[in-house]
Amino acid sequence: MSRPPDSPHTLQQAIRQGAVWRGDRCPPITARPSGYPALDAQLPGGGWGLGQINELLHRPGQGELALLLPALRRVAEEGRPILLVAPPWIPYAPAWAQAGIPLAQLVWIRATAADALWALEQALAEPDCGAVLGWAGPRLDDRHARRLQLAARRGGGLGLLLRHGAPESVASPFPLRLAVAAQGDGWRVRLLKRRGPPLSEPLYLTQPDSSFRPRPESPLPCHAGLLEFDATPRRRAA
């Protein structure tokens, strides 16, 4: 694998990016851009927070992976692994590969609900993990939540917790919580909790690419001399 494109060149840079853990102090909030400028503008640090749990309330199948995809792709580009801890279904390899995630960097951890939290904690605490995605249902007891948050801080990577059916109002130890729902060709995102002033208006995001989210009415892929379209791979007639 080639050198990560944005590996730190100076110590300051490294510290700013959170690549170095400065033992006694709390790590500064660092973030990884989500790939959606409108969203990044509202997220503390300008993206998904690192060294913390980012909590997404969603209904499965509403484009939650597609929303995370730009950030995950960046993680993958850096050669770092992405761990899926107890996802609801099979991560379908052809789709993930089409979406630009090298499968060699994708790890699927299967675990029972009890083990899942332990495994998630272990994974979050590992500094070498680029991104850790965990799934949890409506109930998550506070003690566990705190442990996860602590582990995420130890590890310093991108921690994402996807929750289905959790009430929006319950307090949590996680610094960021948003609710995602499909809307037209993209999403309606509500920031329920963030460091800093809350946001009352929902954000409307449109999908920048078709991976994970087919759009049959999308402009047609074609290499057409002067005109530029992006080409999706298509089954070649053998």
Add this chain to the structure above:
Amino acid sequence: MLWLAIHLPQLALDIFPPMPDDGTALQRPRIVVASHGRGERLALVDALAASLGLKPDMKLSAALALVNELTIHRRKPQAEASALTQLAAWALRFTPTVATVPQTLLLEIGGCLRYFGGLDALRAQVEQGVAAQGYALASAVAPTPLAAQWLACHGDGATVTATAELPTALASLPLTVLALEPAPAQTLRQLGIASLGQLLALPRAGLGRRVGKQLPLALDRALGHAADPRDPFIPPDRFERCIDLDWPVETLEVFVKLAARLLEALDAFLSGRGLGVQTLFFRFTHDDHPASGLRVGIGRPTRRAAEWLAVLRERIVHEQLVAPATSVTLVADTLQLLDGRPLTLFGPQGGQGLPELLLARLGARLGQGAVIGVATVPEHRPERAWREAAPGTAAAALPVGPRPGWLLPEPQPLPWRNERPWHGEPLTCLGRAERIESGWWDGGDVARDYYVAQGESGARYWIFHDCRDGGWWLHGCFA
């Protein structure tokens, strides 16, 4: 010098475990085949096969024409070599000077006859030991290793103790025991030379000119006229270290401390040699209980004690000692190269590759098979277009149509309401069907029209219409 040669005529066959003989089933003839040009030829046949007319060097197709029911083994030269190695290592208990040639073990026994109670007793002990390990054998004793080897190969159990007797003893042997290259063998056959006696009668110089210098030299060595130095057998690499305890270990915590010591020793043993191990075995002996053991594995070879210790800790979470242990032995049977991966002073390079240690820990706790990767499979049927793989397995993206990020383990039937498939909400198909019709060859033939369908909530699904039974099914979610 006195040499005992143990010839293993059936080695190629003996390395395969015999069929369980339950007394009722008909024994099938067994043969070993080796590839030969474009086809395969028989290398060795068992007695049953031989009685049916099968012979070495026959074409496999010819053999199949003769006998339909055959157990066919493909020859495994490496397994043969390692079996021989194993036997040689075992034979070191009799004499420090052991040598191997293909199919034959050579033991210099002149110095140890007395210790084992004389030639006959020693020979019987060796023969029984080899036979007990499942090998057919023929042995011979002679003052030179080559003579012993040739005599054993001939198989009549000769014993020659004096060099002067050698010419007579060897004279009646057929040339086949020499295992000559094809060219000299051909020349000798053309000259009408069939026995060693005839060969020994020929002038050596003239012979050398016609078949090469090797053969006269071998003859001189066999007769003891020329020196025949042998490289002694060196046992293979293996690590085994035992800690005997004055006071039995009762808890795993204490065991871990002992293990740490053993692992350090292993680390020291391996370091500097570019070697690592992938599995370790801890053997425990107990006072009132048979020995027990614990096997520990890791995803790639390593020698680092710290890594092993971390894995060991997770491994023993669900374990306990069967009884207090009086000794702990660490055995590393298979040493492996470290795969060219450099071990830096500060551990693995940040950001590169997978966090092996984490994965090993997770695997140790959750069980093998819980920590996996996924890979694509070039296959049209969606449920077969992916597979589980070892983490870190690279796979190319496949050029296919829209595919969902989540696949259901099994397609789930969709009820039909108001002329539409229903999944908690009515679904609307977007676009035209992608037809997938494939898999007739393995009984998993499918004929399906796949659609991307959208619910009122905005959720998108991958559903299909089964062209055969007309049903509608949910197969994935576009998350």
Add this chain to the structure above:
Amino acid sequence: MNPTHPATPAPGYAELHCLSNFSFQRGASSAQELVERAHALGYRALAITDECSLAGIVRAHVAARDCGLKLLVGAEFALADGLRLALLAPDRNAYGDLSELISLGRRNAEKGDYHLSRDDVESLSRRLLALWLPSDAPDADDGRWFANHFAERAWIAVELVNGPDDQGRLAQLRWLGEATGLPLVAAGDVHMHARKRRPLQDVLTAIRVGRPVAQCGLALFPNGERHLRNRSRLARLYPPELLAETLRVAERCQFVMSELAYEYPAELVPPGRTAAEHLAALTQQGLMVRYPEGIPLRVQAQVAHELALVAHLRYEAFFLTVHDVVTFARGQNILCQGRGSAANSAVCYALGITEVRPEDGNLLFERFISVERGEPPDIDVDFEHDRREEVIQYIYAKYGRDRAALAATVISYRTKSSLRDVGRALGFAEDQLDRLAKNLSWWDDPALLGQRMVEAGLDPDSRAVRMLLILVRQLRRFPRHLSQHVGGFVIACGPLARLVPIENAAMKDRTVIQWDKDDLESLGLLKVDVLALGMLSALRRTLQMVSALRGRPFAMRDIPREDPAVYRMLSRGDSIGVFQVESRAQMSMLPRLKPEKFYDLVIEVAIVRPGPIQGGMVHPYLRRRDGIEKVEYPSDAVRDVLTRTLGVPIFQEQVMKLAEVAAGFTPGEADQLRRSMASWRQSGTLERFKQQLCDGMAERGYDSEYIERIIRQIEGFSDYGFPESHAASFAILVYFSAWLKCHEPAAFLCGLLNSLPMGFYSASQLIQDGRRHRLDVRPVDVQISQWESTLEDNGQPQPAVRLGFNRINGLGEAVGLRVAQARPAGGYRSVDELQRLAQLDKRALAALTESGALEALAGHRRAAHWRVAGIDPAHDLGNTDSDAAPDLLTPPTLGQDLVADYRSMALTLRAHPVSLLRERLSRERMHTAVDLRNRRDGQLGRACGIVVGRQRPGTASGVTFVTLEDETGNVNVIIWRDLADLQRRELLTARLLAVYGVVQREGRVVHLLAQRLVDLTGRLGELPSSSRDFH
């Protein structure tokens, strides 16, 4: 999405892109299936666009003509610079362009492949219509290339096959159409006629990529949509204007294959003369040579009659072409002989194309060329097999490579090859397939396949095996690749490539056209067959030696005709080495048929064939000939046809004529009957004729028993009917070779030995036969032998035969010639001298030594080996090897010498191996071949000999014939199926076999009917077999 669609009125449609199974390993249906299906679906037209090929187009044309579908002629191409397209021929000139383009592509690449670039297409694009087959990510510039080079003649093919995103694809192509100005047209990328062929199509893909189907992954099509879909379905998939456009494209294609006409080369006629005049003049000249004492009136009249017929049909140029080739061969002293329907005419006799005299048979020319049938004449010319290449090169040189090429032979899948390929594709293990293929040798009825599966240890009810059987049946008879016809030349007036594509053959410097002889015949194109025949080489060599012996030239025409001694010899079954009648079946027929005149040989040649044997003609004929059965004719008309074969139809021509006179067939129908006879079982087209025959004969008052018999006999011909014209041409060679065997046996043996491999027998068997005829055969000797076997004066009436170096395995011709040429007058003085003068390397020396050829020079084999092995040719130090060791080397025993003889030359002159075992065999009360001949029918017999032949003829149901050779002659053993199965191992592997059985004799013909076989091979030591095994 709703599976129930409203009924759509089916629009008109023409499929413009369709592959047949001549796109090897791609198309999964035959042209006939495709055409018939398209017709049934109501398509307006169907284009066959095989990949860079027109090899299947003639079949498609015939099928389309028969069912009345419009066929468009085209081809598909994948260009080397990355572009896929299909081209269609709107008219004859465009067809010429297409054919030329295919030829260009094929000639540019290895056999079976092609290579074309855009430049190539541009050069021939002025008349062809083009369909662009865009890739998944098409480039508009490619479209502009089409627009530029195929102005108003190019379309974008829209192929919607329920892919991942048909809607997107359509929109993409629409956009592309607008960007390039090309119109869109619907097409189907058809690979099979019906969806049910998907498994076979997948298997073909698997064969193409060389992996089992299960591992082919995305190389397979994702679905079975690439078939001829019904029109209402197409209407739901395509916008109507795209479907309508297919009709406009089809409308522009007005070319029909039958427009292809063919003109003969003009250079054969001297200026100022017509072809007819020239042919007449040549014929007259020839007659004067043939009949120096005056041309018989009958012959004169026959010639006039034939010339008139030839002139009427305008076939002069054809006869002139054959004459030209034959004249060339004569000039080069290459022996040749014509055969085929027109070959035995008086004209051909006059022109020297055949030696069959018009007065020797009652062969009517009309039988071979008829006005009504309009069928092209057929003359095959056999040349000496080792000199045919000279003739071929002459034709290439004379007419040029652009005008002369060989016809193709379509190599089709047989049961065995389809079993292998399908089996591999389905992932069966090689050893399972080995077992199956082994059990499946040609005698097995394909219908018994299932049973064979069980024997091979497979469960015939398992899904995999059932699939295997179904797919094997489907794949059988599919074309697999094109090969070159043995010698069918097509010679054209202009460039051949504009008539039919030409491609490279496997042989260097050979080119073949893409059509086979049936295709040529379907289109009425003429070809000249230039074939190879080993017997002609042997005859030429023999005649040369006889000329030398007699001191004057002796040619075929000098051989006295109708010599009773020759017929007496043949009637004894003494025919080893004689052309055609030397097989075991022929040998046992000769004593029954007792030929007395030339025409008997014609019948002999034709009657021992699967056709007459299966049709049950043999026994009636023999009984009638022996006067046991009365010769009767149901009518005078039938008498005329069958009188020369005693009322039994033996020749193909008789069957045709019978259909005409007895069942009222027109000559054209009779010709169709002949053609369908070749594929009677396969296509079932004969059912139609069978009914017509029955009805026609019943109408004319023939009784049902006679009708049934005739029908059965015709059915017999379905396997191999033999035309009388061929039989006559072969019979003359039978006579010539028999005469030479009878009167010049030494020269004949020598001629045969030097022409091997040919015929039925090995050198050893020929020599055994010669020695039984008291010929003096002498061993190879470095001091005397030449490369070829030679005659040596021995003071006897028949000279001795000295074996040549060419009998020695592993000795090259150049080496053998050097040994003979470098030999000093008094012979070589030592092995060293031999090595030095003949510049022999170790290999050559070893081969000579092993053969025993050094015996005179260096003593017995072992002593010679010691000497030879001591020589180091690399260091030319001469006699450095003084350590003579022969004393220590015991001379080989006779048995050991025998073994060495066989190993080196596959023959021995010392003693028959069995004679060495005779003492013990006699104690075991084994009979010799001669003993056996004197035993009575039904007596017990025991024989032991070397297995020199195993045959399982397709005609003899389940019987294996084994020939054993001992020191006194051959024993013919018959083994029934039961015993063969029981003693399979002995039958298949024994080289020395003892047979216990019962003597069966009929007149002079003696067989041993086996009851038990014993393998005595062990007694031979390592004597190698020289038998012609059947596996």
